[in-house]
Amino acid sequence: MPKNKREKYQRVKSLPNVTITERNFNPSSDAFPWLERRYDGMRRVLELGCGKGEHSLAFAAASPDTLCVGVDRKSHRICVGAETAIAMGIENVQFLRARIEMIEAFFTKQSIDEIWLTFPDPHPKLRTRHLRLSAPGFLYTYARLLAPGGKVHLKTDSNLLFDYTCESVDRWGGRVVVALDNLHATDNGRIGAREVASAFEQAARSQGETIKYVAFELNG
Secondary structure, eight states, rough: OOHHHHEEEEEEEOOTTTTOOOOOOOOOOOGOGGGGGGGGTTTEEEEETTTTTTHHHHHHHHOOOOEEEEEEEEEHHHHHHHHHHHHOOSSSEEEEEEGGGGGGSSSSOOOOOEEEEESSOOOOSSSGGGGGGSSHHHHHHHHEEEEEEEEEEEEESSSHHHHHHHHOOOHHHHHEEEEEEEEGSSSOOOOTSSSSSOOOHHHHHTTTTOOEEEEEEEEE
């Protein structure tokens, strides 16, 4: 592990806006800061595979009445987002280090208003397609977590994942609300889809990749 990653791995453990799960973690609901009374009545947004949390930070800064939780399994990435939030004085954002497959252990049913999937691994091989974050198993999880009318948003530079997501949602019985094969060719008026760009997205665009966007409902 490179030195800077080791340093971040150590620093992240002491950050007040980060919840870290270890192997064999047995979650207890009273351990989760997003359930604290100070967040009562706030809209709740999850960013899954948040990386350095660019979207979570932007959403939280733009909407003080929204609690944003960025989820990733890489400590050094979360460390960057959490330290940025502290430096900027953004108090309505939290970070969780956990595997997305375990996400239901940390949030109550129908408690989430939006879920963002920001440039997840497209898992192009057929044998790993069940790991795509819009595969049926994940859709069932999102449906249980989302409040009625809640939406899932996907940003990707993968044509395969874009097409697969639209087809997967339709087969599952959900409804695709927006599907753009070139996000930056239009203005959909929603902060985050067009205005916020992660480092990964910036790198993809610099290489000439087209950014795709899908928004869908599962229990609307």
